[in-house]
Amino acid sequence: MKIGFDNDKYIRTQSEHIRKRLSQFGGKLYLEFGGKLFDDNHAARVLPGFKPDSKLKMLLELKNEAEIVIAVSAKAIEQKKLRRDLNISYDKEVLRLIDLFRSVGLFVGSVVVTQYDGQRAADIFKDTLKNLGIKVFTHYLIPGYPSDVPLIVSENGYGKNEYVETERKIVVVTAPGPGSGKMAVCLSQLYHEHLRGVEAGYAKFETFPIWNLPLSHPVNLAYEAATADLNDMNMIDPFHLEAYGKATVNYNRDVEIFPVLQAIFTKIYGFSHYKSPTDMGVNMVGNCIVDDTVVCDAAKQEILRRYYGCLCDARSGLGQSKEKDKILLLMNKAGISTEDRLVAKRANRIAEETSKPAAAIELSDGTVVIGKTKELLGAASAAVLNALKHLAGLDDKLLLLPEHLIEPVQGLKVNYLGSKNPRLHVDEVLVALSVSAATDEDAAKALACLPELRGCQAHISVIPSSVDSIMFNKLGLQLTCEPEFEKTKLFHLK
Numbered sequence: 001m002k003i004g005f006d007n008d009k010y011i012r013t014q015s016e017h018i019r020k021r022l023s024q025f026g027g028k029l030y031l032e033f034g035g036k037l038f039d040d041n042h043a044a045r046v047l048p049g050f051k052p053d054s055k056l057k058m059l060l061e062l063k064n065e066a067e068i069v070i071a072v073s074a075k076a077i078e079q080k081k082l083r084r085d086l087n088i089s090y091d092k093e094v095l096r097l098i099d100l101f102r103s104v105g106l107f108v109g110s111v112v113v114t115q116y117d118g119q120r121a122a123d124i125f126k127d128t129l130k131n132l133g134i135k136v137f138t139h140y141l142i143p144g145y146p147s148d149v150p151l152i153v154s155e156n157g158y159g160k161n162e163y164v165e166t167e168r169k170i171v172v173v174t175a176p177g178p179g180s181g182k183m184a185v186c187l188s189q190l191y192h193e194h195l196r197g198v199e200a201g202y203a204k205f206e207t208f209p210i211w212n213l214p215l216s217h218p219v220n221l222a223y224e225a226a227t228a229d230l231n232d233m234n235m236i237d238p239f240h241l242e243a244y245g246k247a248t249v250n251y252n253r254d255v256e257i258f259p260v261l262q263a264i265f266t267k268i269y270g271f272s273h274y275k276s277p278t279d280m281g282v283n284m285v286g287n288c289i290v291d292d293t294v295v296c297d298a299a300k301q302e303i304l305r306r307y308y309g310c311l312c313d314a315r316s317g318l319g320q321s322k323e324k325d326k327i328l329l330l331m332n333k334a335g336i337s338t339e340d341r342l343v344a345k346r347a348n349r350i351a352e353e354t355s356k357p358a359a360a361i362e363l364s365d366g367t368v369v370i371g372k373t374k375e376l377l378g379a380a381s382a383a384v385l386n387a388l389k390h391l392a393g394l395d396d397k398l399l400l401l402p403e404h405l406i407e408p409v410q411g412l413k414v415n416y417l418g419s420k421n422p423r424l425h426v427d428e429v430l431v432a433l434s435v436s437a438a439t440d441e442d443a444a445k446a447l448a449c450l451p452e453l454r455g456c457q458a459h460i461s462v463i464p465s466s467v468d469s470i471m472f473n474k475l476g477l478q479l480t481c482e483p484e485f486e487k488t489k490l491f492h493l494k
Contacts, residue, residue, distance in 0.1 A: 001048055001364045001455040001456075002048060002291070002294045002364075003048055003049040003290070003291065003294065004047060004048045004049055004289060004290060004291040004292070004293075004294030004295035004298065005047040005048060005049035005050045005288055005289055005290065005295065006049065006288045006289075006290045007049050007050055007051050007054055007288075009287075009288045010050070010054060010058070010284065010285065010288040011054060011057050011058045011061060012061075013284045013287060013288065014058045014282075014283075014284045014285075015058050015059075015061035015062055017282050017284050018031065018062065018170065018203075018205075018282055019062070019065075021201070021203050021282050022065075022169060022170060022201070024201060024273075025199060025200060025201030025273075026198060026199035026200065026201070027169055028169060028171070028193065028198055028199075028200035028201065029169065029170050029171070029200065029201045029202070029203060030171050030173060030185075030186040030189050030190065030200060030201070030202050030203075031170060031171065031172050031173065031186075031202075031203050031204075031205055031282070032173050032182045032183050032186050032202070032203070032204045032205065033055075033172050033173060033174040033182070033205050034182070034204070034205060034206040034207070035055070035206065035207050035208070036055075037053075037055050037056050037059070037097075037174060038052070038053060038056055038097075038100055039052050039053070040052050040053075040054070040055060040207065042208075042222075042226055042302070043207050043208075043285075045298060045301075045302050045305075045478060046218075046219050046222045046295065046298050046299040046302045047219070047285070047289070047295055047298070048294055048295065048298050048455070049290075050285075055207070056104065059106060059172065060104060060105070060106070062170055063105055063106055063107070065168055065169045065170050066106070066107070066168055066169075066170040066171070066172055067106075067107045067108070067109040067166060067167060067168040067170070067171055067172070068101050068106055068107065068108045068109060068172050068174060069108075069109055069110055069111070069112060069164060069166065069171055069172070069173050069174075069185065070094055070097055070098070070108065070110075070111045070112070070173075070174055070175060070176070071111075071112045071114050071173055071174070071175045071180045071181050071182050071185045072090055072091065072094050072111065072112070072113060072114065072125075072175060072176055072180055073090070073113075073114050073115045073179060073180050073181055074113050074114065074115050074116040074117065074119040074121075074122035075115050075117075075119065076090045076176075076177070076179065076180065077089075077090060077091050077113070077119065077121045077122045077125050078119040078120070078121045078122060080121075081177070083176055083177050090176040090177060090180070091121075091125045091128075093176035093177070094111060094129075094176055095132075097174070097176065098111075098134065107167075107168070108134075109135065109164075109165075109166055109167060109168075109171070110134065110135035110136065110137055110164055110165070110166075111129055111134055111135070111136050111137075112136075112137045112138070112139055112164055112181075112185050113125070113126055113136065113137070113138050113139070114139045114180060114181030114184060114185060115139070115140075115141050115181055116138050116139060116140050116141065117140070117141040126138070135165070137161075137162040137163075137164045137165075138161070138162050139161040139162065139181065139184065139185060139188060140160050140161060142157050142158075142160075145157075145184070146184075146257060146260045147260060149260065149263045149264055149267060150267075152264065153191060153264055153267040153268060158187070158188040158191040158192065159191070161188045161192070163189075163192040164185070164189055164192075166189075171189070173185050173186050178230070183204075186202050187202065187261075187264055190202055190265075190268055191268055194268050194269065199269070201273065202273075202280070203280060203281070203282045204254075204277075204280045204281050204282070205281070205282050205283060206281065206283060207283060207285055208220070208222075208223035208226075209223045209224075209234045209249045209250065209251055210249065210283065210285055210286040211237075211248045211249050211250060211278050211281060211283060211286065212248060212249075212286040212287070213249065213286050213289075214249070215234055215235070215236060215247075215249050216333055216334075217296070217299075218295075218296045218299035218300050218303070218334050219295060219296070219299045220234050220249055221234075221299065221303060221330045221333055221334050222299040222300075222302040222303050222306070223251075224326070224330055225302065225303045225306040225307070225326075225327050225330050226302075226306060228306065228310065228323040228326045228327055229323055231326075232251050232252060232253065233251060233252045234249055234250070234251050234252075235249070235250065235251065235252055235255060236248070236249065236250075237249065237250040237255060237276050237277055237278045238255065239255070239258055239275060239276035239277060239278075240275070240276035240277070240278040240279070243275040243276055244275075244276075248276075248278040250276075250277045250278055250281075254277040254280075255277055258276070258277045261274075261280075262274070299334075300334050300336050300340065301340075301341070301457065301478070303327065303330055303331055303334055303336065304331070304336065304338065304340065304341045304480065305478060305479075305480050306327055307324070307327045307328070307331060307338070308338075308341075308344075308480035308481060308482075308483070309480070310323050310324045310327055311324060311482075311483035312463055312481060312482075312483045314483065315463065315483035315484070315485075316463070341457075341459065341480065342362060342368065342457070343360040343361065343362050343368060343457045343458055343459035343480075344360075344459040344480060344482075346360040346368050346370065346459075347359055347360035347370070347379075347459045347460060347461045348459075348461050348482065350370050350372060350461075351461035351462075354372055354373070356372065356373040356379070357373050357378070357379045357460065357461050357462045357486055358370060358371065358372055358373065358379050358460075358461045359371040359379040359380045359382070359383035359458065359459065359460045359461070360383065360458065360459050361383050361384070361386075361387045361453070361456055361457070361458045361477065362456055362457040362458070363387060363390065363391065363452075363456055364452070364455070364456060367390060369383060369386040369387045369390055370383065370386065371383025371384070371385075371386055373423070374423070375422075375423070376401075376403065376406045376407075376410070376422075376423065376424065377406070377423055377424050377429065378421075378423040378424065378425060378426075378465075378468065379460060379461070380425070380426050380460055380464055380468040380471075380472065381423070381424050381425060381426050381428075381429040381468075383458070384426055384429065384430075384453070384475070385400050385401070385429060385433075385446075387453060387456070388400070388433075388446035388447070388449050388450065388453075389446060391446075391449035391452050391453075392442070392445040392446045392448070392449050393445075394442055394445065394446065398442060400433060400436070400442065400443055400446055401429065401432055401433060401436065401443075405432055405435075405436060406424060406432065409424060409428055409432060410422045410423075410424070413428075425465060425467045425468050425471070426467070426468050426471035426472065426475075427467055427470075427471050430447075430450075430471070433446065433447055434447055450475065453475045453476060453477055454475065454476030454477075455476055455478065456476075456477055456478065457477075457478050458472060458477040458478060458479045458480070459479070459480045459481060459482075460479065460480075460481040460482070461481070461482050461484075462481060462482060462484050462485060462486045463481050463482070463483065463484065463485055463486075464479075464481060
């Protein structure tokens with residue numbers, strides 16, 4: 001795929017910039033780390049060349065100086081809040097994150113349970129962590145937070161919180177999801193460090209919005225589309241503009257809370273290290289874009305994907321119309337419409353011609369391959385097989401999976417597993433293809449091309465089954481679909 005972002009430069013310059021920020025303070029830096037560390041697929045989609053684990057690799061450059069502290073809200077634990085993309089609760093995600101950090105050699109110092117107010121589920125989780133040998137600290141719900149600064153910065157505010165014992169110079173505070181209290185943990189620690197005579201610093205790492213790109217740049221608009229459910233809004237940082245006469249981009253929540261942060265810093269230190277929300281950030285992503293045209297095109301497609309996703313969520317009863325309306329406004333700002341989604345146009349045209357679901361995949365060379373619904377295969381499965389044939393240089397008329405290979409799988413599904421749909425899903429097709437590859441050279445060639453699907457655009461003319469949707473995601477295909485179900489019934493098992 002076309003590259004618009006220098007990933008190696010990013011890893012190098014980002015770690016150097018964090019070290020530089022550390023040197024501005026007394027040898028201790030609390031770094032609030034927003035976004036996903038292991039699987040930042042949004043960044044990978046809008047910045048072609050950015051690897052989903054880039055931030056993790058950047059941290060590995062600092063692993064001898066850094067430790068991880070994970071914040072999780074007691075309210076989120078009590079409410080069994082889910083990380084939607086993985087469908088696991090926040091407390092389970094904490095355990096998953098600890099395993100992942102440890103697997104790559106990063107030191108996890110502790111877990112902080114925030115916004116604690118006697119929640120029973122939080123008590124159980126704290127006991128679980130302690131039994132696993134993980135240090136746990138408790139931060140309490142503070143009345144009037146974040147506006148009552150005198151109370152917050154006092155022995156009855158941050159002073160009630162347990163001091164988080166840390167060992168290293170850089171403390172990366174991360175979380176299983178938004179609303180976990182990362183910033184509050186950092187500020188509480190600054191208060192306690194100050195009482196101990198340690199002049200620690202605070203900085204904020206957020207990939208988006210990108211502060212040194214224009215407000216209306218498609219990458220920043222794509223961030224607004226991604227957070228339409230949170231009602232985040234990009235804006236010019238008024239504090240930075242006043243202090244330096246330079247326009248930079250931030251988002252509304254940071255701008256709104258900055259006067260409170262300044263007051264908290266002043267209450268702790270007697271002055272504020274920062275003149276603006278932009279000053280607090282350490283993000284170097286904008287300096288590593290090498291082809292703005294490629295990045296703009298990718299971001300526009302992301303906005304369209306978010307729009308289709310919003311429509312499908314609404315159709316499935318998971319979304320709200322206000323999110324759709326906001327993304328439509330962003331599409332207007334970016335000067336795009338659904339007509340700019342080539343794979344959607346092609347798939348929908350075939351669906352209209354055949355009166356059956358259809359799928360389309362746009363490959364990196366610009367070729368669009370089609371998948372039609374057949375007796376043996378669903379549209380998604382057919383599209384994947386046709387894409388692999390094209391990538392492997394095989395004849396389009398070649399049957400990679402002859403009927404005698406597919407029919408036994410169909411029999412298993414229908415006769416033994418109770419499925420009402422005999423057509424093979426993408427996962428079943430790939431298993432059959434891998435078996436065939438052991439004795440068929442063409443199947444082996446096609447299977448070897450699977451990595452080339454990563455980053456390709458795809459569209460299905462109906463809402464796919466959860467199996468096909470998950471498989472497209474695993475293959476790295478950037479999927480959209482029409483907000484329609486294949487069958488007119490009330491209950492749909494996706």
